[in-house]
Amino acid sequence: MANRWTNTLTAADATPEAAFLNRRQIMAGLAAGAGLAGIGSPARAQEELEPNPWEDITQYNNYYEFGTGKDDPAAYADALTISPWSVRIDGLVDNPGDFGFDQILSSMTIEERIYRFRCVEAWSMVVPWNGFELADLLAMAGVKPEAKYVAFETVLRPDEMPGVRYPVLDWPYVEGLRLDEAMHPLTIMATGIYGKDIPKQNGAPLRLVVPWKYGFKSIKSIVRITLTDAEPPTSWNKANPREYGFYSNVNPTVDHPRWSQATERPIGGGLFAGREPTLMFNGYEAEVASLYDGMDLTKNF
Numbered sequence: 001m002a003n004r005w006t007n008t009l010t011a012a013d014a015t016p017e018a019a020f021l022n023r024r025q026i027m028a029g030l031a032a033g034a035g036l037a038g039i040g041s042p043a044r045a046q047e048e049l050e051p052n053p054w055e056d057i058t059q060y061n062n063y064y065e066f067g068t069g070k071d072d073p074a075a076y077a078d079a080l081t082i083s084p085w086s087v088r089i090d091g092l093v094d095n096p097g098d099f100g101f102d103q104i105l106s107s108m109t110i111e112e113r114i115y116r117f118r119c120v121e122a123w124s125m126v127v128p129w130n131g132f133e134l135a136d137l138l139a140m141a142g143v144k145p146e147a148k149y150v151a152f153e154t155v156l157r158p159d160e161m162p163g164v165r166y167p168v169l170d171w172p173y174v175e176g177l178r179l180d181e182a183m184h185p186l187t188i189m190a191t192g193i194y195g196k197d198i199p200k201q202n203g204a205p206l207r208l209v210v211p212w213k214y215g216f217k218s219i220k221s222i223v224r225i226t227l228t229d230a231e232p233p234t235s236w237n238k239a240n241p242r243e244y245g246f247y248s249n250v251n252p253t254v255d256h257p258r259w260s261q262a263t264e265r266p267i268g269g270g271l272f273a274g275r276e277p278t279l280m281f282n283g284y285e286a287e288v289a290s291l292y293d294g295m296d297l298t299k300n301f
């Protein structure tokens with residue numbers, strides 16, 4: 001269903017990589033002609049997003065429970081059992097309990113959201129997700145007025161996840177959002193890509209997608225959602241608090257201690273495609289900047 005957050009492009013409009021490259025080259029030409037002043041302008045933020053091909057999205061992944069290599073998730077995530085699946089929603093809610101995945105799906109309206117996706121490692125893609133607004137799921141559980149944060153947890157199955165033998169992170173993978181971020185209409189739970197069930201390497205059967213934050217906030221294969229009144233611990237912040245903050249909003253003016261965040265490498269851009277400037281809040285500034293009014297985004301990185 002179309003609404004103001006939904007790009008009018010549909011999966012059917014996605015073009016083969018050749019056409020994608022041509023379109024990018026044309027746009028690069030236009031940008032060059034217009035001069036550098038055009039970069040980062042609203043015109044670019046609202047340009048038609050060209051989704052990456054299925055192969056890019058499903059074969060270049062970060063899902064450390066299956067290994068730290070970009071091709072490990074596609075190679076190993078097949079072992080993950082995703083049926084039956086339920087999500088425990090607890091903490092400061094009126095109706096705590098285990099919600100079956102099918103029960104959740106039957107109560108939600110699935111729509112397509114074509115979003116930019118920007119990893120903290122400075123690569124990016126455009127993904128045509130299918131999913132529903134997290135706010136609708138939280139409404140189902142009934143959020144109590146005392147709740148201020150939402151904590152998320154990924155399934156932990158050592159028998160099915162070869163990567164958790166290594167203490168890269170403190171398993172299970174956990175993430176969190178402030179309640180207003182969680183309730184924002186751009187924040188979705190994704191259950192599909194290109195109209196197909198979301199592949200296991202991308203976080204089946206359901207994962208968070210917060211398009212204005214670095215990719216690691218978008219936690220995969222969620223089994224628990226807890227409403228709390230205190231900021232919850234998050235995996236990458238626990239691993240390295242100096243490098244990864246709780247907010248982790250995409251911000252080209254705040255560099256990672258070990259690399260610049262001013263530009264990004266679009267995956268599938270081709271051998272000769274250059275880096276592109278990273279946009280404030282990953283291009284969603286008009287929609288989300290007000291969530292952070294009065295906050296020092298360098299301190300609250």
Ligand SMILES: Nc1nc2c(c(=O)[nH]1)N[C@H]1C(S)=C(S)[C@@H](COP(=O)(O)O)O[C@H]1N2
Binds near residue numbers: 060061065119216221
């Ligand atoms: N459980 C879990 N969720 C995760 C990760 C992970 O290792 N484990 N990696 C994160 C990172 S760093 C990124 S960039 C995205 C990658 O999502 P994708 O593979 O669908 O592109 O998932 C995020 N969610």
Ligand SMILES: [Mo]
Binds near residue numbers: 119121216
């Ligand atoms: Mo990432």
